[in-house]
Each structure stands twice: as structure tokens, then as C-alpha cells.
Amino acid sequence: MLKKSILYFILPTVLLSADLSREVTTELSPSPKLAAALDSLISTPLLRHAHIGAAVYSQKSNTSVYSFNADKSFLPASTMKLFTTAVALQTLGEDFTFQTQVYLHGKSKDGCFTGDLVVKGDGDPTLTWYEGRSDSTSFNRLAAQLKAQGIKKIQGRLIGDDNVFDEQALGWGWGWENELYSYSAPIGGLSVNQNCLGVLVTPAKAVGERCNVRLIPAVRRALIDNRCVTVSDTASAHFQVFRTRGSERITLEGQFPIKHPGDQRTVTVLNPTLHTVDVLRCALTASGIEVDCDIFDIDELYGFHYASYAPFFIHESAPLADIVWEINKNSNNLAAESLLKTLGYELYGRGTAESGVAAIESWCRKNGIPMEGVSLVDGSGLSRKSYLTPDSFIKLLYVMRADSAFYCSLPISGKDGTLSHRLGDATCRGRVHAKTGTLEGVYALSGYIDAVNGEEWIFSLSINQAPSSRARIYDLMNRFCMMLIKTEVQ
Template sequence: MKSKPFLKMMLFFIVIIIVASLPSVFPEEPLFLEASKEDHSMTLAENKTLEEKINSLLENEQLDGAVVGVTVKQAANGDLLYSHNGDIRLHPASNMKLLTGAAALETLGSDYQFQTEILSDGELNGNTLHGNLFIKGKGDPTLLKSDLNQFARELKAQGIETIDGDLVGDDTWYDDVRLSQDLNWSDEPFHTGAQVSALTLSPNEDYDAGTVIVDVMPSESTEGKAQVRVSPETDYVTIVNQTQLVQAGGAQDISIEREHGTNRIIVEGTMPVNGTLSRSWVSVWEPTGYVLAVFRDALAEQGIQFTDESRNMSGATPEQAQVVASKKSIPLSELLIPFMKLSNNGLGEALTKEMGKVMRGAGTWDKGLEVIEDVVTEIGVERESFLLRDGSGMSHKTLISANNITHILYNIQSENWFDVFEYSLPVAGETERLIGGTLRNRLTKEPAKGNVKAKTGLITGVSTLSGYVTSLDGEKLIFSILLNNHLGSSESIQEIENEIVMVLAGHEFLE
């Protein structure tokens, strides 16, 4: 009789032989295992923390050598959700306009209006005004050629046909410092660096005060040059046309730039005969004189003439002068739209000087910045933690942290003017120019499109984006992204900002 161990061993070998002889009905690796791996990897990706998602984006090699500050907070309670170099002071570029806009709403009020006055120190005898005619600017950056035309019509209706006196521009509402302290000379000929005067003129309703629009287009010129047009039409600037018409299909390469210290605008380059419009907003040298030149033309169009001895000059209006016409600007609530959505630098500097004038009695950058600093401090930001140098963000010396910006954006939510402030921010992916603004061609896909409301910023080596976004599960977030000292293209750096914001818009906060 065989032993039990022997029988067990024989049974084991028989089972192995039977199994080996069966056909292979299973794949080497079960199908359900592949599916489970895929599902598992998707779950891991979806369940990554907010910190992990943003940190992975900040590993982009285009940020090598750059300094990045990113902060994310809950809008409901201000709780900090994410911070990378959040306390590091960085250049905000046009994110500075967030501070200027908030300070203007807090101190001037959403209904605030600028004013321009026409006055005279003379008397009307018959159809002749014997005395000087003054146009007194009080900082209005929205003054247009059409407003000057209206002033001229009002004077005509009062019976004035001749003025025996000077046309005087009064810009004493502000000081005579025309450019902010850190503005680069390379920006000064263009609308981004236009001079600031209490008496100034805008060429259209973008309100780029102190500029003219220069259009260059094909022509049938026998001299072989492109056609150049200036708006508003004025001889205050001199066009030096050095363009060359070339055959259809040729290169269109037009340069438009004003010589520093003059009003000579040099237009050069090639324009094909089938070319398209080239347009530039060019700043003028000394905006007060610009207003006087255009106003004198407007008066002439109404048949109002000056005597031969009359001059255009600057000066203060005497106290005894009488107001003969006046105009108020649109309210601040409306002015904030081109300021914030189109990132209008000139409006930022005008608002800064206006706050200085109204709140400190002096229309200077120093006094205006003091007002902004006071408002930011009252919001709860330590004065020693930031440095402000202008109202637009053009300065490469202004410093503030991402944490401070989000702190400001959180605290102003309780202000009665917050709805006006938030409405003025560019809206991602909205193609209407005065809605989408500088974000109209960015973040054009869901869930960011129409959801992100934020201020852009861009100067050499600096790109920024700060504002509000609602996450996929309805959590409103406040964020600030400050990218400094980068050497990449602005488009590639902005794409990193876009990716961070897309993470916020698409994130779900799991309980």
C-alpha cells in the first residue's frame, strides 16, 4: 500500500499535466487590468492637488532664471490656497492699474467728472470780444475735437465773430512735469508714454490723451510715396514722409515715430500699392499747445477770427475772468472701462495727478501716489511692503507682492464701488473690444472663457495677470501671477499664465 505523501505528489503532477494541455483561453495580461490602469491614471490626474498642478506648470524651462510670484485665495473668506514666492516684491507692470483704479473709486467716487472751462477777461462790444480767451483744463483726458467744436459753436451763438486778444491755455490745475519719473525715452514718442497735462486732447474715444492718430495707406502719388493722414487734422505736428510705394505684393514695412523734443513725426518704410492701413497713436510734445492749435482751428471753422496780433500762449486765468462755456467729462465709472480694459496708461497718470489735486491740493505725481499709498494701507497692506512710482505700471521700479495684490482684491469686495471696479476688468475670450479688452484673444475656451475677469500687465521682461475666476465647482477664487525677469516672448510667457488660470477654472475642490 502506497504512503499518503506519495499519492499527494502524484496527484499534483497529474493536475499540472492536464492544465498545460488545455488551450490558452486567457490573454497574457487580463483586459480588465489595462482598463483599470487607465482609469487609475486618470483618477490620479484628476485628484492632483492645486499645488501639484501649478507647481508642474512653473517647471517650464522658459521660466529658468525668472522670478515668479503666484498667490491664490478663496474670494469668500480670503483663505490662502496656494502661494509660490507670494511675499516676494516684484514688478506688477499694468497690474498697478488695479491699485490706481481702486484708489480713484475710493477717493474721487464713481460719479466723479473732470471739467474744462472757457473763460474771458474782456467785454463783448458788438461782435468783437475785447480781451483774452482762456481754455482752462482741469485734467480732463476725454476732451475731443468735437468738444472744441461745441465750444466754438457756443461762442458763435453768443455773437462773437472777432477776438481782439490772445488764446490762452491754462494748464495750472496740474504741475508742469509732463512725464513720470521712470518713463523710458523709448516709450515717450508713443501713446504708451504720452505727456500728461491738465489741458490735453484725445484723438478718439479710447482717450489716449496727448496723442494724434497717424494713418499710412497706399496712394496714387506721382512722387512714389504713401498717403499719410493725421487725426485730428492739425499743423501742430509736422509729418516727414519718407515712405516708398512698391509694387503689389511687395513688403509692407512702415515705421511711425516722433523725434524726441519736437513735433516732427517721421514716417518711413515701404508700402505696396495694394497694401493695408498702418496706424499708430503718436504722442505730441507739449499737449497744451496741441489743444490751443486745434481749438483755434475749431473757432475759425465757425467764422471766429483773431486779430493779427493774437498769439497762442500758456498762462493762468485771472480771477476776474468769466466762464462763457464749460464741459464735464463722462463719470469715472465709465472712464474706468478704457482705463482697465484697454490698459490706458495716460488715464492712469491723469487719475494719479487728479487724486493729488483733489485730496492733497497739488496735481503732482508725488501727491497722487501718496493718496494711492494711503488707500492701499487702509485696505490692510503694510506700507513698508510695497513701492509705487507711477499710476500706470510703466515703471520698472514699482514693487509689490502677489500676496499683497490678492489681499487688495479680496478686501475691496466689500466696498460699495466694487461692482464698478469688477465690471471694468477685461473678460477672458469675449471678442467685444470694450468687454474682453486685453483678454479678448486669450483664454478663449471653456471653462475660462467669460469666467476670468483679470488685469493684464506687460513691460519688457515682465508679464502679469491678476483678478478673479470661478472654479468648476463654483468656488470664486482670487489670483495674482507676477512673472519677472523672463527672456521669452510675451506670447509664450502669457501662455504659462493662461495655463495656470485654466487650472484654477477647471479645478474641483474635493471635500
Template sequence: MLAPLLCLATLVPLQAPAPIAARLERTLAAPSLKPATVGVRVVSLDSGKLLFERNSDKSLMPASNMKIVTCSATLALLGPSFSYTTGVYASGDDLILKGSGDPSLDFARLKTLAAAVKAAGVTELKGRLLYDASVFDTDVLGEGWQWDDEEFYYSAQVSGLSCDENVALVIVKPGAVGEAPTVEASPYFTVENKATTSDGKEQALSVSRKRGLNTLVITGTLGAKAEPKRTAITVEDPAPFAAFRFAEALRAAGVTVSESVVLAPGKTPDGAMPVASSVSKPLSQLAADFMKPSDNLFGECFLKTLGAIKGKKGSTSEGARVVREWLKSRNIPLAGFYQADGSGLSRMNLVTAQLLMGILRDRAGDANFRAALPIGGVDGTLKSRFKNTPAANNVRAKTGTLTGASSLSGYVTTKAGERLAFSILMNHYDREGGSSVARSLQDALVITLLDLPARR
């Protein structure tokens, strides 16, 4: 463990001044952390010295701090100018929508793509509309993901061809009292509306999707004077959904597409003629779209993209192998590390604060990585944290939350001007206070670090 760490830069143990260390220890002695395992590591980026440490070699669930691993490796290996290209090809009478693994592809870009198809001289689709998602494997869910999360937006399925983050908006509006409310949803879904409109303003409505199907189930009651209920529901098998949306875009662009057009999977054959393409934003910008809101789909697509481009296939396991080799090449300690997915949604992920510190130190000079991190009190998942404190608009860090796991790792500059990197991992804290208590303790630790005095 020590030898590879020394290759990064020698860490000379130096405890924080006693008053600061005592404040850190008091925070870590909070009653809600009594049953917890907490890993903490704080290092000066200016001197390379270890300032504070607690269980930093313990293997813990990182939650969305796993995104630090995925983002840093993706930027380093693919480069900030990398972008995804979604193409349309013609093969006989068929059109093929070929995915590249782009998690940012949305309906607006599909409409622009459809207009380009029309401008290329395609006025009618006489054959099938094929969808090619073969850049990734067919595993649409991550290892260890919870089955009862599958319909929720944060657990969207992963595909080589995505649209609107593989989520659709469902809007339920009140009807007449005693009658069913109205449901606005993509015609791609089948709707089972079992709900009733009641008198008043109550909203006791449930919107769900049957597991394994694109069937929406609406139950409960919605008051006649209630606001519409809006729910983001994941799509089962995203690639055909993207093709369905592209057919809609083609029609809107003036291309004749039969309502009964055949949508079918198919690999783009050699010799297929390119018709049009849509290019994503560069990775430097996609990284911020990934990290600031903590977007799980981006993490999964990035990891599979690494497997497809830098490895042998577009799978999570191959992407994780590529990441591990990159970490090894950077002399970052791998003991206790296991990557089950790219986002941190899986409870099978394991990291140490020491490993995250290794990445933070290695990437400290990467402006694109730093710019992708949420800023305290300003944006992303830190927008509501650190407000009206000296850490506001100072701390840049990645948050992480799962049931019983909370984390915060990133950068902050002390009042004396010293640049620090820190990693805080909390597992199995008292559930009574929930993750909000864990987050408040993390914030207290970071704010305490700001008071570290200047050192010669």
C-alpha cells in the same frame, strides 16, 4: 506683515487639494520660468482661506497690474460719481481753456464746447487763447519711462489739459512712382517727408517724431499699390496742442479766430467770467475706459488727480503718497511696494502678489471696480484669451506686459461656485518664448483653479 493682513480677515493657510496643487506646480515648473521669479497668491473670497502661494511676498515689476492699485484707490477716494470739468473763461479780450486733468477730453467734446461758447454770445476772439493746465505739475513723463518710447501712443505725455489722449493720427498715402508719398497730419506738426513712392505693394515706411519737437519725419518707401500707413504719434507738450484744436473747433462753430491767434499758457485769474464747460463721463465709466484697454494716460491722470484733490498738488509723487496712505488705512501690506507712476509703464514700479491680493479682497464688493476689469474671452485686453474654455465670460482680471514682465490678477469663480481672487506676477522669464508663453502659463494656472472641488 502678518498683523495688518489679519485686520482684513484672518487667512488660515489651507493648501489646495493635492491633485490641483500638483497641476499648479507643474505649470510653474515650465522651462520658460526656470530663470524667472514668479509670485502667486490665491485666496477664497468665500472662506478667506489661502489656497495657494508662491513667493507672494517678493517685490516684482507689476507692469499694468499697477493699474489695479491706481484704479481701486481712485474709485475709493473720489467716488464713482466723480467727473472732470473742462471750462472756458473770458478775461478781457482773452479766452481761457482751463483743464481739470481730464484724460478723456477729445476733439468731439471740444467742438461741443466751442458751440456752447458761440451760443453764449461769443462771436469773435479778439485777444489771445490761453491754456491753463496748472491743475497738474509740469512733469509730462513718468519716472523711469524709456526715452525711445516717447513717440508711441502708449507713452503719451501727461498734462492737466489733454486732447485726443495727446496723440495725433498720421496717414501716409502713396504718390506717383518715384515721388514722395502724401502725408495727412494736423497742421500743428512740421513734416519732413524723406520717403519715396515705389512700384508694387510694399510698405517699408517709418513715421517718427523728433524727440522734444512736434516734427514728423517720414522715411523709407511706400508702394504705389500699398494701403495707406496709419500711425498714432504722441504730441510734444499737450496743453498747447489742445488749445490749437480748440481754436479749430471755435472756427468750425462760427467764432471768428485769426489764424495767427496767440496761444499762450496762463493761469485762470480770479474774477474770470465762466463762459461754457464740458463734463466728462462719471468715474464709474472712466474706470472701465482705463482698465479694459489698459490706457496708460488715464492711469497717470488719475494719479495726479488724487494728488491735486486729496493731496497738496497734482503731481505723481503726491498722488502716490495719497495712494500709499489709503492702502495703509485699508491695512493692506506695504512691504516691497513702490509706485513710480499710475499706469505701470515704469520699470521702477514694485509690488507683491500679497499687496495686490489685499486690494482685490478689499475691493471685491465694489461693483464699479469689478465692472472695470477685462472679461476673459469677451472684452478689453482679455478678449482673445480664455476663449472656448470654462474661464470664458467668468474670469475678470487685469493684464500686464513689459519686456520681461507679465502679470494677471483678478477674480474667477470655480465650477463648484467658489469665488476666488488670484494674483500672478512673472519677472525675467525666458525671453525666447516672449510674453505670449508667460500669458499662456497664466491662463493655464487660472483654468486649473476652476477645478477646485467644493468644500464644506
């Protein structure tokens, strides 16, 4: 049975004078017609087996105007990122940056450096990100600086230090079946290229031969099991890539016609730290520096310390405002999880998800955001153990409306991000600024709507346990937004 809901609309108020206007409070009048329309929409047979919650709030009057199961708990999917990014901006500041430092300890003679090169991570999820996800521009700058010091060869050890974060590489409640995919990339205190590896496959020169495989970048740690064959032009192309759980073994299966241009896939790596120093080795070699080094995670070197070393090279990330833009516009899970652990490290000295969650919960309580029915375990919403309520989203969005970095990070209907292909008609385009969320059976949308009547609505819509197709659910959610956009004062 549907819970009773009601929607109010702002009515014009006659102001007797400019002085008196400060004392006039906006009166609201119910609109049963629209309330009934929204109730009818979310009670459609399409959702008869689903768990649904919705809330609409007037930004101008600071008043709740529609509520349906708004105090109930829902899986938020990627709308969880609204909480992570909001608290990060408010706590760390939009100008906060990550700093990845490189240390040298050893001796140089005749152009050869012998010793340790240590890369110390700061939790930056964007290393090489802004320069291009498949290259290593940041490391190329390091190579240039080494060459400027006359270093032509490095022999010894390349060491990665990821200890700013704990060793929990995957979020609590993440599905093991997703580990292969980039949206479930492992979390690390030292990361590069989104902790993913490109796999490019092209046909060989003769039918029956194994296809050619190229890793991007050409790291050494990955083990390739190539079962992909070249076939005649009359055959179809198909291709799959797998990484064996708990290993760096990558298996390729499929076939490519001999004249096919080939295809590229992305696969996650097992160990972000070792992958990062492996990518560094590739970048140094490509720059012309000879590298005769083994690679290590600092945890493998018992008793190794370098606190007294001076940093040789520092890479500074883009400011937090830019990182939040990427997280919310394009729903970047790795960046959101890194931000969660960074909150824990910066506030409590512990780079763990638990400490990050504690930071979010503390900020929410201080800002009056209702936490009843809320349970948080990750920063991206990929977990099925995090729960939020529409009411908690409404309050968060109300508190954050004045934060321009937060508002500008939200996808815009018909224009960019995950809303670029939704609500793009002339009336709706550009009027919805909201974060999307999608998991299997889970759909969510929370943000702001600029109505044609001049009102700005804050809204949150959550649908869980929805067995219907994604396209049909998206259409229903779009219609929910359209009703609010096109509503006229009655």
C-alpha cells in the same frame, strides 16, 4: 528651489439647523494633487531664469490657500492700475467728474471778439475721448455756444492753463525709447485726444513724388519732414513715423505703391497744453469761426491772472466709474497717470505723482494692505521703478470685491478688454475677471476666478525677467487660471 506651497479646498459641512449655521466655520482640507500641479506649472524649464510669484485666496472663507513667493517684490506692469483705480473709486467716488472750463476776457463788437480765450484744465484725460478720439466734439459744442452769442471771429490769444498738475510730463522710470508711442503719451493738466496726433499718408498721383501727408486734426504746431515717396505698383509698402525727442518735428520714412490706399499712424505730442489749444483753434476754424490768435501756455504769460473771470463754457467728463472701466478694460496709461495726479490734487492740493502715491499708500495702510516690499512711483505700471507683491494684490482685491464699479471694470476672459482673446473656451469664458500687465520680460495677471465648483478665487500671478516669447508665457498663465477654474472638491 521652490518654496513649499499648499492649496486647500472647501469641504461640505453638515449644518444641524439654520440657527447653528451662523456659528459653523468652514473647514479646509489640503489638496496636494493640485498644489503639486501648480508648483509643477510654475517650475517649468520655460521659466527657469525668471522670478515668479503667485497667490490664491478663497473669497468665501477669507483664507489663503496657495502661496509661492507671495511676499516678494515684482514689477507689476499694468496691474498697477488696480491700485490706482481702487483708491480713486474709494476716495473720489464713482460719480466724480472732471470739469474743463473756458473763460473769455475781452470785448465783442460786430461779431468779433477781441481778447483772451482761456481753457482751464482739470486733469481730464478724456476730453473728446468718448465722442471719438480723432475729432473735437467737445470743442465743437464750444464753437456752437460762441456762435450763439453772435461771435464770428476771435482775435487775440488762445491760452491753455494746465497748472492743476505739475510739469512732469512723463512718469519716473519710463523708458525714453517709448516716448513716440501712444501708450507713453505725456501727462498734462490740459489734454486732448489722448495727447496724440494722427498722421495719414497716401500716395501721390505720380511715381517718384512725395506722398501726401494729412494730420488729424490739422494742427499748425507740428513740423513735418516728409521722406515718404510714391513708387510703382510692383513695389511693396512700408512706412515709419518718428517724432524727434524734445521737439514737435515729425519725420516720415517709407514708400507706398501708387494705387495703395495709404496708412495712418499715431504719434505723441510734445506739449499737451499747446496741443490742446491748437486743436481748439482747428475746431473753431472748422466750425466757421475765423481765428486770428496766437496760442500760449499760461506759464509763458508772467503775471497773467483770470481768477475774477466767469466761465463761459464748462465741459464735464463722464463719471469716474466710466473712466475706471476704460483704464482697466483697455489698460489706458494716460488716464491712469492723470488719475494718480488727481488723487494728489484732490487730497493734498498738489497734482503730482508723489502726492498721488502718498494717497494710495495712506489708503492701503488704513485698509490693512501689506506694504512691505512695495514701492510705487507711477499710476499705470509703465515704470520699472514700481514694485508690488502678490500678497498686496490679494488683500486689495479682497477689500474691493464689493465695489461693483471696480469689479465691472476688469477684463473678462474670452469677452472683452485685454482678456478678450484669452481663455475663451466654453469652460473658461466669462469665469476670469482680471487685470493684465505686460512689459518687456514682465507678465502679470491679478483678479477673480469663478470656479466650476462654486468657489471664487482671488489670485495674483507675476512673472519677471522672463526671456521666453509672449505667446508661451500667456499660455502658461492661462493654464494656471484653467487649473483653478476646473478644480473639483477632493
